[in-house]
Amino acid sequence: MASYYRRKKPDMVFLNAKPMNSGNAQAYLHGVRKYSIGLAERLDSDYIPPPNDGKRSSVSTIASNNPDFTPSIFYRNIAPVNWFLRIIGVLPIVRRGPSRAKFALNSAAFIYSVVFFMLLAFYVGYVANKRIHAVRSLSGPFEEAVIAYLFLVNILPIIVIPILWWEARKIARLFNDWDDFEVLYYQISGHSLPLNLRQKAIYIAIVLPILSILSVVITHITMSDLNLNQVVPYCILDNLTAMLGAWWFLICEAISTTAYLLAERFQKALKHIGPAAMVADYRVLWLRLSKLTRDTGNALCYTFVFMSLYLFFIITLSIYGLMSQLSEGFGIKDIGLTITALWNIGLLFYICDEAHYASVNVRTNFQKKLLMVELNWMNSDAQTEINMFLRATEMNPSNINCGGFFDVNRTLFKGLLTTMVTYLVVLLQFQISIPTDKGDGDGNSNMTVVDLLMDSLSNDMTLLGAPSTVATPSTTTTAVPPTVNRSGRGRKG
Numbered sequence: 001m002a003s004y005y006r007r008k009k010p011d012m013v014f015l016n017a018k019p020m021n022s023g024n025a026q027a028y029l030h031g032v033r034k035y036s037i038g039l040a041e042r043l044d045s046d047y048i049p050p051p052n053d054g055k056r057s058s059v060s061t062i063a064s065n066n067p068d069f070t071p072s073i074f075y076r077n078i079a080p081v082n083w084f085l086r087i088i089g090v091l092p093i094v095r096r097g098p099s100r101a102k103f104a105l106n107s108a109a110f111i112y113s114v115v116f117f118m119l120l121a122f123y124v125g126y127v128a129n130k131r132i133h134a135v136r137s138l139s140g141p142f143e144e145a146v147i148a149y150l151f152l153v154n155i156l157p158i159i160v161i162p163i164l165w166w167e168a169r170k171i172a173r174l175f176n177d178w179d180d181f182e183v184l185y186y187q188i189s190g191h192s193l194p195l196n197l198r199q200k201a202i203y204i205a206i207v208l209p210i211l212s213i214l215s216v217v218i219t220h221i222t223m224s225d226l227n228l229n230q231v232v233p234y235c236i237l238d239n240l241t242a243m244l245g246a247w248w249f250l251i252c253e254a255i256s257t258t259a260y261l262l263a264e265r266f267q268k269a270l271k272h273i274g275p276a277a278m279v280a281d282y283r284v285l286w287l288r289l290s291k292l293t294r295d296t297g298n299a300l301c302y303t304f305v306f307m308s309l310y311l312f313f314i315i316t317l318s319i320y321g322l323m324s325q326l327s328e329g330f331g332i333k334d335i336g337l338t339i340t341a342l343w344n345i346g347l348l349f350y351i352c353d354e355a356h357y358a359s360v361n362v363r364t365n366f367q368k369k370l371l372m373v374e375l376n377w378m379n380s381d382a383q384t385e386i387n388m389f390l391r392a393t394e395m396n397p398s399n400i401n402c403g404g405f406f407d408v409n410r411t412l413f414k415g416l417l418t419t420m421v422t423y424l425v426v427l428l429q430f431q432i433s434i435p436t437d438k439g440d441g442d443g444n445s446n447m448t449v450v451d452l453l454m455d456s457l458s459n460d461m462t463l464l465g466a467p468s469t470v471a472t473p474s475t476t477t478t479a480v481p482p483t484v485n486r487s488g489r490g491r492k493g
Contacts (some may be wrong), residue, residue: 301403
């Protein structure tokens with residue numbers, strides 16, 4: 001194999017660094033490193049590389065000069081879900097080629113998104129008005145009112161569309177950074193990034209909307225009267241939340257797969273060659289991947305903060321409605337509540353679990369690979385680069401953080417479930433404290449929530465031994481025993 005010539009990099013840790021081009025023309029093959037295992041054999045042959053002006057090749061240049069390089073692999077893998085979200089007016093991002101994604105207010109995609117949002121907003125407003133009138137006309141128990149509010153909460157995801165308009169520029173910048181990372185990966189490893197998520201994305205884009213529509217229809221059949229005019233906006237909004245979760249799942253899966261491939265490639269390269277400059281380049285590549293991991297949380301910050309709160313609210317209401325009616329037996333209405341609870345719990349779990357898995361692969365697993373490297377046969381420069389690599393993994397966080405609000409991981413899922421259990425206990429205690437005397441006929445049929453609260457307070461004061469002075473519609477018994485005792489004392493006197 002031909003000898004490796006390269007200038008040594010300064011011993012620094014860069015957060016957004018790019019590898020420097022070598023002064024030797026033989027160190028590159030159309031922008032590819034000399035130590036790339038996949039192309040090293042071509043370097044040893046009589047192949048004459050094109051002239052290099054000392055600058056890093058662009059994405060288009062590398063794609064045109066190298067038939068082995070495939071640009072925009074990340075974007076192509078998540079494209080099916082991207083197109084579905086664009087159809088429902090969520091991602092008005094224009095992309096005319098690699099590293100050319102942008103958000104423009106005068107683009108046709110944004111105009112389509114605004115028109116779709118306005119039509120959907122009028123439709124949702126009409127449905128919300130119907131639901132509000134239905135809630136006002138309720139005169140049943142408290143848990144039925146909670147279930148009725150569930151249909152009003154289900155229309156809240158319409159707020160996500162303008163939030164994503166606000167974050168569209170950061171999302172476009174994230175797409176461009178992925179294109180640059182793919183070029184850097186090709187220059188260092190010698191082959192394109194082998195992401196194989198497109199088939200999975202196609203399946204998700206086909207199966208998930210069908211399941212979402214079926215869950216909405218079953219919920220409306222079992223919990224309320226089926227009205228197709230009111231079911232349509234619920235189907236659109238439920239598909240919006242489901243596909244945003246799938247989009248997040250694919251992005252985190254791409255990060256996890258890339259981190260695993262990078263770690264395996266780095267370990268294999270160390271066994272064959274192991275120069276200090278190669279370790280430095282892989283360190284730079286890892287720093288770029290770590291930055292992509294952090295930028296994923298920052299680019300989708302407000303969207304997934306809202307999604308987490310929305311899913312928490314929906315799960316709490318649906319589980320409360322389910323548990324409050326189990327005392328009367330499992331009915332047909334409980335089917336819709338069960339489907340709603342399981343669907344949203346699964347969505348929240350996959351959002352947290354995939355982000356946790358991506359963070360672990362980027363940092364923890366890579367640190368394990370570095371700690372297992374044998375340093376005895378390496379020279380001092382290579383050992384220094386390995387130590388700097390370990391220090392870089394410790395200094396640079398690789399957690400997916402939503403703009404400083406919280407880290408998206410399994411701890412978030414556990415914390416939300418713990419808080420949910422607390423609220424469920426409070427709601428169930430409130431329901432138990434409400435008296436339900438079914439033998440009074442129609443006497444308590446018009447009792448309001450305030451009357452129920454006053455009656456509960458009166459019962460608590462009676463249990464504590466204090467005389468109750470609160471007059472409620474349900475306490476109609478007079479204090480007869482004290483009058484009898486006073487009359488008895490009069491006769492004895």
